[in-house]
Amino acid sequence: xxxxxxxxxxxxxxxxxxxxxxxxxxxxxxxxxxxxxxxxxxxxxxxxxxxxxxxxxxxxxxxxxxxxxxxxxxxxxxxxxxxxxxxxxxxxxxxxxxxxxxxxxxxxxxxxxxxxxxxxxxxxxxxxxxxxxxxxxxxxxxxxxxxxxxxxxxxxxxxxxxxxxxxxxxxxxxxxxxxxxxxxxxxxxxxxxxxxxxxxxxxxxxxxxxxxxxxxxxxxxxxxxxxxxxxxxxxxxxxxxxxxxxxxxxxxxxxxxxxxxxxxxxxxxxxxxxxxxxxxxxxxxxxxxxxxxxxxxxxxxxxxxxxxxxxxxxxxxxxxxxxxxxxxxxxxxxxxxxxxxxxxxxxxxxxxxxxxxxxxxxxxxxxxxxxxxxxxxxxxxxxxxxxxxxxxxxxxxxxxxxxxxxxxxxxxxxxxxxxxxxxxxxxxxxxxxxxxxxxxxxxxxxxxxxxxxxxxxxxxxxxxxxxxxxxxxxxxxxxxxxxxxxxxxxx
Amino acid sequence: xxxxxxxxxxxxxxxxxxxxxxxxxxxxxxxxxxxxxxxxxxxxxxxxxxxxxxxxxxxxxxxxxxxxxxxxxxxxxxxxxxxxxxxxxxxxxxxxxxxxxxxxxxxxxxxxxxxxxxxxxxxxxxxxxxxxxxxxxxxxxxxxxxxxxxxxxxxxxxxxxxxxxxxxxxxxxxxxxxxxxxxxxxxxxxxxxxxxxxxxxxxxxxxxxxxxxxxxxxxxxxxxxxxxxxxxxxxxxxxxxxxxxxxxxxxxxxxxxxxxxxxxxxxxxxxxxxxxxxxxxxxxxxxxxxxxxxxxxxxxxxxxxxxxxxxxxxxxxxxxxxxxxxxxxxxxxxxxxxxxxxxxxxxxxxxxxxxxxxxxxxxxxxxxxxxxxxxxxxxxxxxxxxxxxxxxxxxxxxxxxxxxxxxxxxxxxxxxxxxxxxxxxxxxxxxxxxxxxxxx
Numbered sequence: 036x037x038x039x040x041x042x043x044x045x046x047x048x049x050x051x052x053x054x055x056x057x058x059x060x061x062x063x064x065x066x067x068x069x070x071x072x073x074x075x076x077x078x079x080x081x082x083x084x085x086x087x088x089x090x091x092x093x094x095x096x097x098x099x100x101x102x103x104x105x106x107x108x109x110x111x112x113x114x115x116x117x118x119x120x121x122x123x124x125x126x127x128x129x130x131x132x133x134x135x136x137x138x139x140x141x142x143x144x145x146x147x148x149x150x151x152x153x154x155x156x157x158x159x160x161x162x163x164x165x166x167x168x169x170x171x172x173x174x175x176x177x178x179x180x181x182x183x184x185x186x187x188x189x190x191x192x193x194x195x196x197x198x199x200x201x202x203x204x205x206x207x208x209x210x211x212x213x214x215x216x217x218x219x220x221x222x223x224x225x226x227x228x229x230x231x232x233x234x235x236x237x238x239x240x241x242x243x244x245x246x247x248x249x250x251x252x253x254x255x256x257x258x259x260x261x262x263x264x265x266x267x268x269x270x271x272x273x274x275x276x277x278x279x280x281x282x283x284x285x286x287x288x289x290x291x292x293x294x295x296x297x298x299x300x301x302x303x304x305x306x307x308x309x310x311x312x313x314x315x316x317x318x319x320x321x322x323x324x325x326x327x328x329x330x331x332x333x334x335x336x337x338x339x340x341x342x343x344x345x346x347x348x349x350x351x352x353x354x355x356x357x358x359x360x361x362x363x364x365x366x367x368x369x370x371x372x373x374x375x376x377x378x379x380x381x382x383x384x385x386x387x388x389x390x391x392x393x394x395x396x397x398x399x400x401x402x403x404x405x406x407x408x409x410x411x412x413x414x415x416x417x418x419x420x421x422x423x424x425x426x427x428x429x430x431x432x433x434x435x436x437x438x439x440x441x442x443x444x445x446x447x448x449x450x451x452x453x454x455x456x457x458x459x460x461x462x463x464x465x466x467x468x469x470x471x472x473x474x475x476x477x478x479x480x481x482x483x484x485x486x487x488x489x490x491x492x493x494x495x496x497x498x499x500x501x502x503x504x505x506x507x508x509x510x511x512x513x514x515x516x517x518x519x520x521x522x523x524x525x526x
Numbered sequence: 527x528x529x530x531x532x533x534x535x536x537x538x539x540x541x542x543x544x545x546x547x548x549x550x551x552x553x554x555x556x557x558x559x560x561x562x563x564x565x566x567x568x569x570x571x572x573x574x575x576x577x578x579x580x581x582x583x584x585x586x587x588x589x590x591x592x593x594x595x596x597x598x599x600x601x602x603x604x605x606x607x608x609x610x611x612x613x614x615x616x617x618x619x620x621x622x623x624x625x626x627x628x629x630x631x632x633x634x635x636x637x638x639x640x641x642x643x644x645x646x647x648x649x650x651x652x653x654x655x656x657x658x659x660x661x662x663x664x665x666x667x668x669x670x671x672x673x674x675x676x677x678x679x680x681x682x683x684x685x686x687x688x689x690x691x692x693x694x695x696x697x698x699x700x701x702x703x704x705x706x707x708x709x710x711x712x713x714x715x716x717x718x719x720x721x722x723x724x725x726x727x728x729x730x731x732x733x734x735x736x737x738x739x740x741x742x743x744x745x746x747x748x749x750x751x752x753x754x755x756x757x758x759x760x761x762x763x764x765x766x767x768x769x770x771x772x773x774x775x776x777x778x779x780x781x782x783x784x785x786x787x788x789x790x791x792x793x794x795x796x797x798x799x800x801x802x803x804x805x806x807x808x809x810x811x812x813x814x815x816x817x818x819x820x821x822x823x824x825x826x827x828x829x830x831x832x833x834x835x836x837x838x839x840x841x842x843x844x845x846x847x848x849x850x851x852x853x854x855x856x857x858x859x860x861x862x863x864x865x866x867x868x869x870x871x872x873x874x875x876x877x878x879x880x881x882x883x884x885x886x887x888x889x890x891x892x893x894x895x896x897x898x899x900x901x902x903x904x905x906x907x908x909x910x911x912x913x914x915x916x917x918x919x920x921x922x923x924x925x926x927x928x929x930x931x932x933x934x935x936x937x938x939x940x941x942x943x944x945x946x947x948x949x950x951x952x953x954x955x956x957x958x959x960x961x962x963x964x965x966x
Contacts, residue, residue, distance in 0.1 A: 075624065075625065079590060082591070083609065084592075084593075099571035102573075103594040103597070104597050105596065106598055120571070128568075129563050129564065129566045156589070156619070157616065157620060160620070220773040223782075227774065303563070304563050309665075401569075438913045439880070439896055443894065443915050445915060445966075500664070500693075501561075504944050
């Protein structure tokens, strides 16, 4: 049952205590997943979720409480509990004498959905079944699955004083998340090829048009053919050579070695027990050379179809496109209002971006990447290939691992093609590469133009204690890097 | 929560029509999460959540809806009615499921384990006091966890445990820290102090000048926490029957008889220990033990209800993901207090981080060292080491290069809390390796 915005705002205003700050975030989410594996429909799953998070500041103490009970009694309990926590934390909080000053959430947002994907389950299954049947090309195809996940989310954010003035933010999202992968096996060798990666890289806001933009029709046969090609392909050779990374690997490279290291709460040490810290320190902003002059990275919540576009974050800050790395120089972190204030108390005057978000009603907001994009350059894909004497073009992330300071990484891809003397050559399987973030981005030699761009993302960016898996977007062109440590599978 | 679940399940069952069958699964918790940084309070939070998953079955057709329960009976009954109506409206149009399998008996079980959990004020006071003067980072998660299953065949299963997990690190500087975890059901301020003091006493070793190692093979000891990270990879398309049948398992060479692991390695799923419920999502009771690897040889897999029907096997308590809930590696013969001496000269690995497959088909895994990892010479810690990447295979680490396992496995509760607190746990020993491959 959709929540009644006006009623919630009125009731919250009536129930809210006289404290420095009290905010309510209500999230309602309706999601549906269907899948077809080996031409058999898997059990469909629908989730109907709703709940509220209350935040209270009392002095420098901050407290939170969350419940799926949206009645007066439920809200009153959450308010009381959050207030108790804020009192307990007062005087021993990381905010150290001064709670954050947060804006009032206001505004409206709605996904730019052209054609809602409100198909019945049987129709969704039929669409997947077409692609599934098309995967069955050969006896060496031993497993395959196509999936479709849609989510409709409504989120209401308001503060107690904002509610008094009738101010709130109401944001409504449509997410469409397709997926498909094929497993081929022959004589002891297994190769997995996916369409957009195993973690739903073609996820976007929108409806039916998301499937069309991503080219879902025909993905089954194309992916199965490539899986068979990988079975026949030689192992990726080892060496220090060039790599041309396509957008469905660039998204992971950006995510792990730019996105996470720039999260301000991580730099402030919050994640050290779980997701780790960062090689980036507060004094680097404004001067540190993160990468080659070709590297331009933006936080962009305004690109309509991208997965993490919104009007305001979960601290109420209005979202605006902001450059984080400009011509290779690090300018700004991924940090919201409260982290920015903590950093200021440590002597670092940094800009904030509206990127403090919670994954659901039952988690508090923390600094996230949201949409983090590499801006297009001037090189065509043909030019990047032509410039490569010896290298590998890699597509679609398969494996990812990075140290707890976000420096030493190792990534693997599903698909590779050798480049020799400026020409695409044979397909190779199991291409991997490793490097160090602090130096890798300085080897960025060419950045693809807008024609090489793809708008991708993932629903599964994980961090936080308690843990939170959140939706993020990464738009990127293809890029070429020089002198990278490349290797294949074990012989 | 017990009343909430069974009353709503019974209400849903009472709304069935014709020959319909209903399965109801419940997951709930009331958790205090207190997050710390620099031994100060970062984000304290209480979450109350209750989820009811309804599976409506008619013949061989099945549909599922998971609802957030508010605790208000009228509202929840209305949600159930809406869900049943929506599923009923589409059920006839869904394809039949040839692999549908669920328990049809009227089994009943009731496990309730209560403890002495800390009150909010007590926890904040105890941790900030015990951690004062230290750079303490971590999370306390405390409160009851609930799981339930009911069916229109009369099955009624309930599982309620009081549990806490304090998972924390004490930092010396930069990335040098000692990681600890304390899980249980009875909180004790003095025990907390003892554990934090014990961790603090290890910080002195981290203050020594750090050593940077060169890539190559080294002799190594993996602490139980480090071996646990490797063991967890077995639940990622490893011990799953489906993964093994479709040639995707990281243990595929073992399964296909092309390779063996060390004869001292025996791995089981122990449903009779840990926090996980004794029943699976299809209503089957989990067997006490499932042997997965027996003295280095493939011995079994985790089989969900779907896989059981698909491959003509007995289900053995696995949920759909066919990952372990209570993994155990059998004890070895090396006394833990002799591990340092037995290592002699090599790498003492306190923890591993961010593991992933670099070549799943060959069981090759990569990851990083983390936290209290030291260089050891002649049985003495001489220096912490700068973070190193390893890349090695299960057939070496748990096979040809495994010299010994320690005699006292340690129990670890999974600290994961994506969506809800994890009930997974493991019991693994430490491992002494002749060779461990570092790459960067």
